Amino acid sequence: MTGSVVLVHLAGAVALLLWATRMVRTGVERAYGDVLRRKLRGTLKNPLLAVAAGGALAIAFQSATAVSLLVGSFAGSGIVSSAAGLVAVLGADLGSAFVVKLLTFDLSLLVPAALFTGTAIFLATERRAWRQFGRILVGVGLLILSLQLIGDASEPLRESRILPVIINYLSGDPITAFLIAALATWLFHSSVAFILLVVALAARGLVPAELGVVMVLGANLGGGLIAAMLSRAMPPASRTVPLGNLVIRGIGAMLALTGLVWFAPPLDMLGASAPLQLVHAHIAFNLALVILGLPFAGLVTRGVERWASYAAPAAPVTLEDKEASALDPEALGTPSRALANVTRAVVGVCETVEVMLKNIMELYEEPDRARMDALAALDDRVDRKHAAIKLYLARITTDDMSEDEERRTGELLDACVKLEQVGDIIVRNMLVHVKKKLDRGLTFTPEGWRELSNLHASVLSNARLAFNVLISRDSSTALQLVREKDRMRDIERETSQRHFERLREGAKKSLETSTLHLDTIRDLKQINSLLASIAYPVLEEQGLLGGTRLKAAE
Structure with a gap:
């Protein structure tokens, strides 16, 4: 199989992954969005409940970005404080990491079951909630199927002569690898999708664990960048939460990258295989952000609010x-x-x-x-x-x-x-x-x-x-x-x-x-x-x- 054909198959599998993720997210938003929003408003005042609520929403939406924008709008409306909203988003990032862990299990039997059940429900009823539930099941089935397709499409890359050269270069230049991962995640508009792609490549022995962890850290920076960029048109008060999340994730990712390069800690403690090491590194990083971010959430949001008040452009002509x-x-x-x-x-x-x-x-x-x-x-x-x-x-x-x-x-x-x-x-x-x-x-x-x-x-x-x-x-x-x-x-x-x-x-x-x-x-x-x-x-x-x-x- 030629390199161009391999890339076409891989691009199609990645596109299916992105589409499936979107199907699940929009299905949850349309069917249960109002209920989830009402529940969220009452739980964000308690920091621990905010972390749990943010994680649960990220698992439901298959997207920490959607949670960040939603909570940011709550903060902009004065429903919750910016600090409480930032804590919830940190919990959403942790929930998103657990989604990656869940999707690394062998769920192949779920593909036909989810596709059949979801399609049957969608076609059998006109009730909106049930149709969206069917949509969610179809999205889950396609999501798991896309991961299998990514693995199959990347198998011929083992024999590639160019890929080892690229991997060797990025392994020797972690900063470039970190930035490329952040940019790719922003282009994917999904940190879950990009990290799953890296994990799938690592499972085929194409990406070593050390480089994979660097790319996971870059993906975390890119994940924060997505919500920050999507909130550009929002009022300054609503941008505080996405920007505060970007600040914490950016600082945390760069500190973790520095420690990884300087100290080269052993990765064996994270798992017996490269894919497990990447997934567990992703979870550990986001868990550390939650623990360390809780006491600094108020300080970060106040700093972002002060910066936003100075940097806010003149009101555009409507x-x-x-x-x-x-x-x-x-x-x-x-x-x-x-x-x-x-x-x-x-x-x-x-x-x-x-x-x-x-x-x-x-x-x-x-x-x-x-x-x-x-x-x-x-x-x-x-x-x-x-x-x-x-x-x-x-x-x-x-x-x-x-x-x-x-x-x-x-x-x-x-x-x-x-x-x-x-x-x-x-x-x-x-x-x-x-x-x-x-x-x-x-x-x-x-x-x-x-x-x-x-x-x-x-x-x-x-x-x-x-x-x-x-x-x-x-x-x-x-x-x-x-x-x-x-x-x-x-x-x-x-x-x-x-x-x-x-x-x-x-x-x-x-x-x-x-x-x-x-x-x-x-x-x-x-x-x-x-x-x-x-x-x-x-x-x-x-x-x-x-x-x-x-x-x-x-």
């Missing part, structure tokens, strides 16, 4: 600030310029409404409370934009305004009002349906969900047509939009009829979700009608609108 700047008060005396400014601001409202309309259906499929709160915040943004645009239009000088400019002023104001109403329907009606669906654990029938998805796709497509009409005032696009409204009426009627047919047949899921289904159809139809009405002024101006119906096409 999208909302840029949109507000479009409403230039100096242009109020020139109607043409002022209306152009309003058009730019309304485009921003259209973009926000489009994001809301797209995200609401994703929440129907995968409800998530954090994303639900974010969607509600978008509606607040739409309300603020609408108020600013309305006040700006009221201040435009009307003395020199032409008839076309007066008509355009009315169009923009009317469109902005309709966009605000669309946002209200999404948040005050549809988001309430999502919360009800989540709280009651309801699921739509496959047929019902397919019908709602198709209806939503049509509304989203019509929304984009409406936004184009608002900007371009193109009569052909406006005609297409109003015709789509008529077609939507037929789709809505057919969808409701099929739903009632399922009710007559006694479909249990249809009975449970009947109100949600019909209310969602009504809301989507109302949104579509509001968006289609944006085309009416253009058609009326072109003489293509007669009464309440389109004139017959010539």
Whole structure:
């Protein structure tokens, strides 16, 4: 087998390892995330409980990084102190080390059992919690399978002529090996995945124990770096925990590397084989960080907070600030310029409404409370934009305004009002349906969900047509939009009829979700009608609108 083919097989096995780890993590987050967050809040005040809770979460999430970001957000919100959060993250790192130990056992029999059971559960039910549990089992099966594939793919490397040269060089240059391991871990975005790869290579005799321990220490530094980098966009208070963890792990890893190079302690006490020595070194290092980090957690977090307060950059200009700047008060005396400014601001409202309309259906499929709160915040943004645009239009000088400019002023104001109403329907009606669906654990029938998805796709497509009409005032696009409204009426009627047919047949899921289904159809139809009405002024101006119906096409 050629070297390139070996690398392709190894890359595929590593990719499967990363994907499987992600499957387990996202499955746990979606199924049990809210419960785990509530439990975590009450245990972080006790240092020992914080260590245990952090370790348990890392085992559940298969990721200390996810725990670091979660606890960091708690600290930023004032739910827990930064010191208590840092202690929990140190416990999460220790829990992550035990995950590596667990995965080094012979778990080959679990692969078919986990894959079969997980797939069966996922396909047999529509209940969200059970489907995510099936996802977790499939992820565990793929995770173990990927480790076997890594071992098989690395077997031909025993005969490589280049690999021994690289290994010999890194063995003689531990600093380079340490930095390469840290960088590779950051690129993997998973210290568990990288350490498992090193352990698998050591099991094949490709990586000596001394070099492997150096790379394990580098992986620990890289693991702290992942969360620190991912928290860049978070508020300074929320970054304290990930940065504090990076400081402790970085100092600890460099001190351990120095002791390893200078004193060259025997590794036999860590295990009888190279893989065991690497795994036990990883556990011992993180256990030492927990013990030594407990008394220094407060000092480290205070230092990081002080540094963050000095290093915090000036607040970036937000999208909302840029949109507000479009409403230039100096242009109020020139109607043409002022209306152009309003058009730019309304485009921003259209973009926000489009994001809301797209995200609401994703929440129907995968409800998530954090994303639900974010969607509600978008509606607040739409309300603020609408108020600013309305006040700006009221201040435009009307003395020199032409008839076309007066008509355009009315169009923009009317469109902005309709966009605000669309946002209200999404948040005050549809988001309430999502919360009800989540709280009651309801699921739509496959047929019902397919019908709602198709209806939503049509509304989203019509929304984009409406936004184009608002900007371009193109009569052909406006005609297409109003015709789509008529077609939507037929789709809505057919969808409701099929739903009632399922009710007559006694479909249990249809009975449970009947109100949600019909209310969602009504809301989507109302949104579509509001968006289609944006085309009416253009058609009326072109003489293509007669009464309440389109004139017959010539």
